Amino acid sequence: MQIISGIYKNKPLKAPDAPGTHPMGSREKLALFNMLMPYLSDATVLDAFSGTGALGLEALSRGASSVTLVEKSPKAARIIKENLATVGNDSRAKLLVTDVKNLGSAYDLAENFDLIIADPPYDHFEPALIESLVPLLKKSGILALSHPGLSPELAGLKLLKSHTYAAATISIYCVAK
Numbered sequence: 001m002q003i004i005s006g007i008y009k010n011k012p013l014k015a016p017d018a019p020g021t022h023p024m025g026s027r028e029k030l031a032l033f034n035m036l037m038p039y040l041s042d043a044t045v046l047d048a049f050s051g052t053g054a055l056g057l058e059a060l061s062r063g064a065s066s067v068t069l070v071e072k073s074p075k076a077a078r079i080i081k082e083n084l085a086t087v088g089n090d091s092r093a094k095l096l097v098t099d100v101k102n103l104g105s106a107y108d109l110a111e112n113f114d115l116i117i118a119d120p121p122y123d124h125f126e127p128a129l130i131e132s133l134v135p136l137l138k139k140s141g142i143l144a145l146s147h148p149g150l151s152p153e154l155a156g157l158k159l160l161k162s163h164t165y166a167a168a169t170i171s172i173y174c175v176a177k
Helices: 026-040 054-061 074-086 100-106 127-131
Strands: 044-048 066-071 093-097 113-118 137-147 157-165 168-175
Touching (some): 026 113, 026 137, 026 168, 044 054, 054 074, 054 093, 054 113, 074 093
Parallel strands (some): 066 093, 113 137
Antiparallel strands (some): 137 168
16 A cells, blocks of 8 residues: 555555454545545645545645544554654644544644545444534535445535445535535
8 A cells, every 4th residue: 555646656554454444445545536636735634534544645645735634543543653654754744543523522623624534434334423524624625435335415515426436435525505
């Protein structure tokens, strides 16, 4: 596994050997970032359910101004720290070792995000948990969601586009006006 493009292109990334972590395949990651390119330049990004940190680091590599990585597993968080070291401990990245459920109440996130990337565990996919991220988006914010099955309807969001790749669907939403 490696970063596909940008300033960290070809940097190798580690993945934990853990049943709850499913790093996104290269084909899906390439498709996701092709869909996100119009939104990445100077974006503040939240990588929810970070796993390896690969998606957040790819966003930084491609021009995001900052990324907040959120991962509840201490084992996966250790891998994220190693992957951050691979890219020189980029000061634009911040790691929060917590459950996504705690973001609204336990953490003072100084600003809302331009872009949220959510790649939650498929075996416990909860649309309500994804909806809890909506208040963290700016008014013009984008949510990129990798999920099983059809694109869910999410309160406060409007589906812009979706594509299916094997068992995964990538859906891009914007804040509903």
